Amino acid sequence: MARAQNDTKARIGEVALELFGRQGYERTSLREIAERLDITKAALYYHYPSKRDLLRALSEPLRQDAMGLAERFGERSDEPREVLGAYFDLCVRHSTLMVTLLHDLAGLSESGLVEEVVAWRRRLDVALVGEDAPIPARMGAVAALGGIQDIAVLMPAEEATLHRGRAVEIALAALRVGMSGMD
């Protein structure tokens, strides 16, 4: 029945997220996950077609959120402060998952998230400095997004949130120095 299906599937996801986060994707075997739930490896395969799909399912919320952001700033924006602020908020909102995956790069690789993050950031680059910006301007955009992302992910979430305004100003300064001299 549908009830049991959702129950088991959800419980598998919970256990997997905990174990992946604690000891990493590669070091967590399907046998280990199955034993915690008192089922067999083969039962997992009824709910998820592969170990990789199980991992991907865990990062789906972040994926959805980022797609929304990319669509919102699909073309060049004249409000860079808004773009940088929204990107900061997204990084903070999912910082737990991001840190979990960051501490487990093998899993991050397998999740396919990296390629997507690179693609999203390119779209945000365009939103910040336009399509065919000169090299220095693109440098400013890359540094602004890379800098604000590092603040959100590397620093404690509470500290980052408390000084959100300053974080945006820092990124904005990098962006401006990159663009100075542009027409």
Place this chain on the structure above:
Amino acid sequence: MARAQNDTKARIGEVALELFGRQGYERTSLREIAERLDITKAALYYHYPSKRDLLRALSEPLRQDAMGLAERFGERSDEPREVLGAYFDLCVRHSTLMVTLLHDLAGLSESGLVEEVVAWRRRLDVALVGEDAPIPARMGAVAALGGIQDIAVLMPAEEATLHRGRAVEIALAALRVGMSGMD
């Protein structure tokens, strides 16, 4: 004889670097490396005690270089421009290896480089804003280093080198905005 030892060991390293870079660490099996050299898996085991050690050996030059930088700026520097420039140069100098590892996060994880990079960057944070800097100042340092690192790694090496001065100025601007208001 010592000659043969170096030859085989070096050839293993070359093939491994190429295959790891092309298809990733996890997806490259020791059997595959061995077959390319017309030797057996067990022969690899003679030269490198494990697959992990083989990978670590490949990132040794970067490791040495970064250790030198960390020691050079072990304590707070009053020349942030110099610190940022030196970090930029290091990222560019090893950008091929860094990009290779970046495209293969599973390998990056196994190499143990991430923890070291985080540690080096913390030392550079201290060199930039001091030991017990307030949160906004630390934000500036994190954004400055994260931004300049992204420029060096994400942008084409030629473009980055050509505009090295601007990259340093961008990072410097982020650092300044973070520190503004500090005593």
Place this chain on the structure above:
DNA sequence: GTCTATACGTCGATAGAC
């Protein structure tokens, strides 16, 4: 000192019975 032959245990994944 350098390498081969062979094996062990574990992994992700599949087939088919209940």
Place this chain on the structure above:
DNA sequence: GTCTATCGACGTATAGAC
């Protein structure tokens, strides 16, 4: 929906040839 049984490939390990 879950089981048992099994698969091929993997990293690792050791004994012994040369």
